[in-house]
Amino acid sequence: xxxxxxxxxxxxxxxxxxxxxxxxxxxxxxxxxxxxxxxxxxxxxxxxxxxxxxxxxxxxxxxxxxxxxxxxxxxxxxxxxxxxxxxxxxxxxxxxxxxxxxxxxxxxxxxxxxxxxxxxxxxxxxxxxxxxxxxxxxxxxxxxxxxxxxxxxxxxxxxxxxxxxxxxxxxxxxxxxxxxxxxxxxxxxxxxxxxxxxxxxxxxxxxxxxxxxxxxxxxxxxxxxxxxxxxxxxxxxxxxxxxxxxxxxxxxxxxxxxxxxxxxxxxxxxxxxxxxxxxxxxxxxxxxxxxxxxxxxxxxxxxxxxxxxxxxxxxxxxxxxxxxxxxxxxxxxxxxxxxxxxxxxxxxxxxxxxxxxxxxxxxxxxxxxxxxxxxxxxxxxxxxxxxxx
Amino acid sequence: xxxxxxxxxxxxxxxxxxxxxxxxxxxxxxxxxxxxxxxxxxxxxxxxxxxxxxxxxxxxxxxxxxxxxxxxxxxxxxxxxxxxxxxxxxxxxxxxxxxxxxxxxxxxxxxxxxxxxxxxxxxxxxxxxxxxxxxxxxxxxxxxxxxxxxxxxxxxxxxxxxxxxxxxxxxxxxxxxxxxxxxxxxxxxxxxxxxxxxxxxxxxxxxxxxxxxxxxxxxxxxxxxxxxxxxxxxxxxxxxxxxxxxxxxxxxxxxxxxxxxxxxxxxxxxxxxxxxxxxxxxxxxxxxxxxxxxxxxxxxxxxxxxxxxxxxxxxxxxxxxxxxxxxxxxxxxxxxxxxxxxxxxxxxxxxxxxxxxxxxxxxxxxxxxxxxxxxxxxxxxxxxxxxxxxxxxxxxxxxxxxxxxxxxxxxxxxxxxxxxxxxxxxxxxxxxxxxxxxxxxxxxxxxxxxxxxxxxxxxxxxxxxxxxxxxxxxxxxxxxxxxxxxxxxxxxxxxxxxxxxxxxxxxxxxxxxxxxxxxxxxxxxxxxxxxxxxxxx
Numbered sequence: 023x024x025x026x027x028x029x030x031x032x033x034x035x036x037x038x039x040x041x042x043x044x045x046x047x048x049x050x051x052x053x054x055x056x057x058x059x060x061x062x063x064x065x066x067x068x069x070x071x072x073x074x075x076x077x078x079x080x081x082x083x084x085x086x087x088x089x090x091x092x093x094x095x096x097x098x099x100x101x102x103x104x105x106x107x108x109x110x111x112x113x114x115x116x117x118x119x120x121x122x123x124x125x126x127x128x129x130x131x132x133x134x135x136x137x138x139x140x141x142x143x144x145x146x147x148x149x150x151x152x153x154x155x156x157x158x159x160x161x162x163x164x165x166x167x168x169x170x171x172x173x174x175x176x177x178x179x180x181x182x183x184x185x186x187x188x189x190x191x192x193x194x195x196x197x198x199x200x201x202x203x204x205x206x207x208x209x210x211x212x213x214x215x216x217x218x219x220x221x222x223x224x225x226x227x228x229x230x231x232x233x234x235x236x237x238x239x240x241x242x243x244x245x246x247x248x249x250x251x252x253x254x255x256x257x258x259x260x261x262x263x264x265x266x267x268x269x270x271x272x273x274x275x276x277x278x279x280x281x282x283x284x285x286x287x288x289x290x291x292x293x294x295x296x297x298x299x300x301x302x303x304x305x306x307x308x309x310x311x312x313x314x315x316x317x318x319x320x321x322x323x324x325x326x327x328x329x330x331x332x333x334x335x336x337x338x339x340x341x342x343x344x345x346x347x348x349x350x351x352x353x354x355x356x357x358x359x360x361x362x363x364x365x366x367x368x369x370x371x372x373x374x375x376x377x378x379x380x381x382x383x384x385x386x387x388x389x390x391x392x393x394x395x396x397x398x399x400x401x402x403x404x405x406x407x408x409x410x411x
Numbered sequence: 412x413x414x415x416x417x418x419x420x421x422x423x424x425x426x427x428x429x430x431x432x433x434x435x436x437x438x439x440x441x442x443x444x445x446x447x448x449x450x451x452x453x454x455x456x457x458x459x460x461x462x463x464x465x466x467x468x469x470x471x472x473x474x475x476x477x478x479x480x481x482x483x484x485x486x487x488x489x490x491x492x493x494x495x496x497x498x499x500x501x502x503x504x505x506x507x508x509x510x511x512x513x514x515x516x517x518x519x520x521x522x523x524x525x526x527x528x529x530x531x532x533x534x535x536x537x538x539x540x541x542x543x544x545x546x547x548x549x550x551x552x553x554x555x556x557x558x559x560x561x562x563x564x565x566x567x568x569x570x571x572x573x574x575x576x577x578x579x580x581x582x583x584x585x586x587x588x589x590x591x592x593x594x595x596x597x598x599x600x601x602x603x604x605x606x607x608x609x610x611x612x613x614x615x616x617x618x619x620x621x622x623x624x625x626x627x628x629x630x631x632x633x634x635x636x637x638x639x640x641x642x643x644x645x646x647x648x649x650x651x652x653x654x655x656x657x658x659x660x661x662x663x664x665x666x667x668x669x670x671x672x673x674x675x676x677x678x679x680x681x682x683x684x685x686x687x688x689x690x691x692x693x694x695x696x697x698x699x700x701x702x703x704x705x706x707x708x709x710x711x712x713x714x715x716x717x718x719x720x721x722x723x724x725x726x727x728x729x730x731x732x733x734x735x736x737x738x739x740x741x742x743x744x745x746x747x748x749x750x751x752x753x754x755x756x757x758x759x760x761x762x763x764x765x766x767x768x769x770x771x772x773x774x775x776x777x778x779x780x781x782x783x784x785x786x787x788x789x790x791x792x793x794x795x796x797x798x799x800x801x802x803x804x805x806x807x808x809x810x811x812x813x814x815x816x817x818x819x820x821x822x823x824x825x826x827x828x829x830x831x832x833x834x835x836x837x838x839x840x841x842x843x844x845x846x847x848x849x850x851x852x853x854x855x856x857x858x859x860x861x862x863x864x865x866x867x868x869x870x871x872x873x874x875x876x877x878x879x880x881x882x883x884x885x886x887x888x889x890x891x892x893x894x895x896x897x898x899x900x901x902x903x904x905x906x907x908x909x910x911x912x913x914x915x916x917x918x919x920x921x922x923x924x925x926x927x928x929x930x931x932x933x934x935x936x937x938x939x940x941x942x943x944x945x946x947x948x
Contacts, residue, residue: 106900136900137911141651142798146805146896148653153809157817157900171653242635242648278635402652406475411648 072127077120077355079362079376087362091372092188092354101131101350103343106157108147110140111164111330116364120356124347141244144168151177151336159338160347164206164330167248170396172333173199179334185345188352188370193329195393202329202392203351204360205367207318207385208249211287211302212294214313222294222317226253226324230268238275238283238295241410244398245280245298245328251401253323256388259404266408276410288312296324299379300365320386327367327387328395330360438782441773444766445785448792448828452666454803458659467660476645476661482559483628483642483668489563490570490627491620497567497714498574499616504707506582508698516711517579517940523718524572525932527889527906529632530925531569531718534725535561536636562639568718570626574619576939577836580878581615582608584844600698617679618836624672625794628665631892642668643796650798662799669794673787723926730922744908744924752904753931755819756887759826760834760880766827767834767879772864774835775842786835792828800825801896808897817899825893830886834879841875842868881939885932 078087101124109117121133138146140163148171150156156177163169172178173195180198193202212222216236223232240246253262277283280297281304287295288305290313302316319325332348334341350356357373360366367375375381405411459467470476504510505517523531539556555561589611593603631643642665649658700707767789774786792800804825808816815821845868853863891906898907905928912920 134901136898137907138895141653142896145650145653145655145802149802149805150809153806153813155809155813155816242644242651244651247651276638278638396653398652399654402648402654406473406648409475411475411645 072123074355074358076123077359087358087374087376090354090358090368090374092357092370093349093352095127095350095353095355098349098353099346101128101343101346103130103340104132104134105340105343105347106134106159107136108143108158108161109135109137110143110162110168117162117330119363120351120359123359124350139244140165140168144171147172147177147335148175151175154337156335156337158335159340160344161333161335162203162330163333165244165248165395166200166202166329166331166392167244167251167395167398169195169200169331169333170393172335173197173393174396177336179336179338179341181334181348182345185348185352190369190371192387193327193369193392194331196391199393200331200333201348201352202331202369203348203356204330204364205369206245206328206330207299207367207379207387208245208324208326208328209297209299209302210294210317210319210324211284211297211305212315212317213287213290213292214315216290216313217293219315219317224320226319226322227265230265230272233272233294236275236293237269237272238277238286238292239269240277240279240283240297241405243277243279246296247398247401247405248328248395249296249323249326250405251395251398252326252388252390254397254401254404255390255394256323259400263404263408266404266410270408270410284314288314298328303365318380318385321388323388325385325387326390327385329369329392330366437769437773440769441782441785444770445788448766448789448831451795451800451803451807451828452791454806455659455662455666455799458656459663462656462660470657470660471664476664479640479642479645480664480668482640483665485559486562486566486634486639486641487624487627487668487672489559490566491624493563493567494571494574494623495616495620497571498619499578501571501575501711501714502578502582504711506579508700508707509704510700510707510711511704516715518937519715519719520575520711521572521936521940522933523569523714524576525885525889525929525936526569526718526722527891527925527928528566528569528630529636529891530726530909531722532565532633532636534722535565537725538721557638559639562634562637565637566627566630566633568714570623573622573626574616576878576882577615577619577622577840578612580837580840581612584840614680615840617676618840621672621676621790622793622833622836624676625669625790628669628672629794629796631796631798646796646799650802655802658799662795665796666791666794669791672794673790677787723929726922726926726929729919730926744920745903748903748905748908748924749927749931751902752888752906752928755822755826755904756884758819758823759830759887760884762823762827763831763834763883764838764876764880767831767838768876770831771835771838771842775839776847786839789835790832793830793832795829797829797890797892797894798896800828801893804893804897817897819899819902822894822897822899825897826883826887826890829890829893830883833882833886834876837875837879837882838872839875841872845871878939881935884935888928888932888935 074089107121118135121135125131125133136143136158143161144163147156147158147161151172152175161169161172161178169178178199181201183198186194186198186201189201189203193205194200210222212219217233221232223229229237250262250266253265275286275292277286277295280295280301283292283295283297284301284305286292287302288309299316299318302314305312305314332351334344334348338344352370354370354372357368357370361368361373361376365376365379367379367381402411462470501516501520505513505520510516535556539561556564589607590603593607594600598606629643631647634641635644635647642661646658646661646665649655649661770786770789774783777783795803804821805816808821812821815824849867849871850860850863853867854860858866889906891910894904894907895910898904905924909921909924909928
């Protein structure tokens with residue numbers, strides 16, 4: 023596959039933010055595709071030699087970026103010692119790249135990791151906590167709901183104010199039991215051949231009426247359930263139930279996860295779907311010509327920004343090291359990494375998202391406490407009740 | 412079998428079991444192993460007890476629950492039937508006919524078992540799915556692959572070898588002179604098959620069908636990918652919502668279905684005394700295929716194309732399309748993952764065959780239900796979805812054997828719980844072919860019972876044990892959910908790596924380990940087939 027045969031030349035003629043996204047985001051994705059391999063070159067270097075360029079992706083879109091603002095790794099205390107981390111989600115592999123960079127930077131720093139899905143790891147941490155035998159120092163999850171569940175089980179310790187401080191209130195726990203380090207926005211991938219962008223409704227509420235059928239979702243997927251949970255928190259159970267029923271009546275198709283939803287959109291199997299924003303960029307990365315664009319709704323659960331977050335586990339004997347590690351995750355360099363390599367939303371104000379994605383304050387997410395996303399139970403009941411599960 | 416023959420067998424068995432020095436400990440060991448294997452179920456009962464009975468009833472009577480239960484049963488019935496339709500004819504073709512290149516077709520018919528069904532499902536979705544590779548290639552719209560028929564189709568393709576292997580073993584071991592006798596009595600070939608061959612090989616067919624049915628019942632990945640709603644998905648959703656009590660109640664219902672399947676198989680197998688056959692039986696005369704030769708060859712080739720060429724082709728395509736642009740530190744494959752997989756699978760295979768031996772021996776040599784109970788109970792573990800078993804062992808491990816938690820030992824135990832029945836099955840069918848009078852003879856020469864077993868029985872059943880070990884080995888190589896949940900921190904295997912990169916959408920990176928996984932598992936399949944050198948003569 024050649025990552026550079028994307029039709030970059032397709033010029034956007036208007037300033038429409040949503041339209042802008044559809045093409046430039048994809049171009050950025052394509053330009054990033056060719057850059058993955060260079061890490062292997064840098065990891066052979068002597069320790070302490072890691073620079074911003076190692077953290078940053080490459081390609082035309084990224085090269086135009088300014089220096090990220092925020093606390094630099096060089097201003098932070100050295101990492102030293104061994105940390106055991108439970109790492110949730112498929113993206114955990116990408117996070118491992120960052121961890122590897124930090125291990126390269128600090129010769130005495132070593133991360134022992136265990137990867138699984140975020141919710142399975144949360145289940146496991148809760149069981150370990152109940153048995154008084156937590157095995158890990160930290161939990162990195164790709165869903166605030168999993169972090170919330172562990173927190174509500176009293177299995178997480180509160181973080182120091184200086185660790186939490188760089189991150190806006192909305193993306194950290196009120197009691198300091200987790201802190202977001204990368205954002206994941208709900209979005210609407212749509213097929214640019216079969217569906218006109220201007221038809222994508224700007225609120226989730228309008229979907230069942232606007233698009234009859236040919237929509238896809240992944241009701242058993244954690245991120246989707248968090249989205250429905252957010253809708254319940256935002257608008258109440260009755261309105262959410264009505265919306266689900268209306269979508270089902272319109273003939274929405276069901277998929278196993280949102281990577282599949284996004285691929286199905288790119289294939290023309292669907293006109294549009296509900297998925298986290300970065301899946302569209304990944305589809306573009308693996309298939310630059312795929313006719314897929316990305317739109318966002320505004321001011322409702324459809325614009326939920328969930329987080330990948332870090333949590334200190336109760337009983338850890340490496341509190342200082344874990345907190346220092348989290349500070350590193352929130353450093354300018356690491357935030358640049360999440361933005362340019364995983365297409366996530368940076369969590370500190372000084373770092374911009376890639377490819378013309380709207381900044382987090384432009385996204386207008388619903389006003390809810392992300393820790394409350396832990397209440398998936400009621401959502402699963404509702405999804406089952408209406409026949410979506 | 413004539414009644415007096417049966418009496419003779421009973422007498423011999425009785426003569427053995429009255430020897431309390433052997434049988435009592437053996438019964439105790441058999442039940443001990445079975446209870447150990449069933450121990451994770453304690454967690455399910457504890458969890459399920461945490462839910463109000465009225466709530467549990469409500470959950471179990473929800474329209475969704477009823478629908479999904481029906482869906483699951485239809486799937487199990489469909490996959491089992493289709494597997495019989497593929498496995499039995501292929502076994503007969505490769506054992507009893509003059510099919511050209513029989514050896515080759517034997518290998519291609521057995522090999523699909525080494526392809527993890529979730530990889531097979533992905534291959535089929537990307538080939539046959541809407542706008543998939545094949546549709547693009549042929550320029551036509553292909554019939555919808557998602558749903559019940561697609562799920563039955565894919566699951567059948569990668570599980571029918573269970574039926575093929577057990578049917579084949581039964582055909583190879585049964586006494587061909589009986590068929591010739593029937594033919595000499597002017598029975599047509601079909602009548603002779605129906606009246607003589609079929610009853611003899613039925614227990615073998617049923618043993619394979621049982622493995623297929625329980626696999627279809629407990630599989631999560633394939634129905635999920637093929638978008639067919641089954642029971643394991645309901646359980647998985649409850650896990651995702653962290654409602655372990657609900658998940659447990661649903662798991663118990665799943666186990667009830669497994670017990671129902673076991674009961675059906677038990678009825679079919681009731682007349683298994685008929686399976687006592689002396690070794691060295693003569694093979695029946697070869698059936699000449701005549702004008703059926705070409706259709707038979709096409710049938711074998713079609714199955715091999717769908718089960719082997721297609722998934723391997725898709726994996727190769729992932730490899731080519733993946734490109735090196737994806738290479739990155741966290742995703743690099745390390746040789747140690749392969750070593751971890753192979754050593755885990757080897758350990759699981761070794762423990763399984765040792766643990767299976769007393770169960771198989773008890774079941775094969777006793778004529779009452781008590782003796783075969785441990786054997787049957789061990790199948791329950793095979794029907795437990797991996798994720799349920801994983802969390803049960805997290806819970807029980809932490810509380811009762813904390814020093815084993817997150818150790819390779821607990822992981823191997825999980826594999827034993829899941830896969831031992833495969834070893835029990837093959838070992839038992841080998842034992843059934845050993846004339847108990849051999850042991851009697853050894854005993855009368857003054858050997859103590861254990862020594863008699865070791866010197867006389869063990870060498871004769873060794874091929875069956877090796878086949879069981881190979882079967883456990885390759886299913887362990889493929890196992891994902893329990894491995895994810897229970898592996899020690901920092902310990903990766905083929906499948907945990909494939910899961911990681913595939914989940915992140917990095918198909919290209921998944922291709923090589925998947926191909927190597929298939930190749931390594933394929934080697935163990937050759938071991939199973941190599942065993943037939945003993946049988947086929």
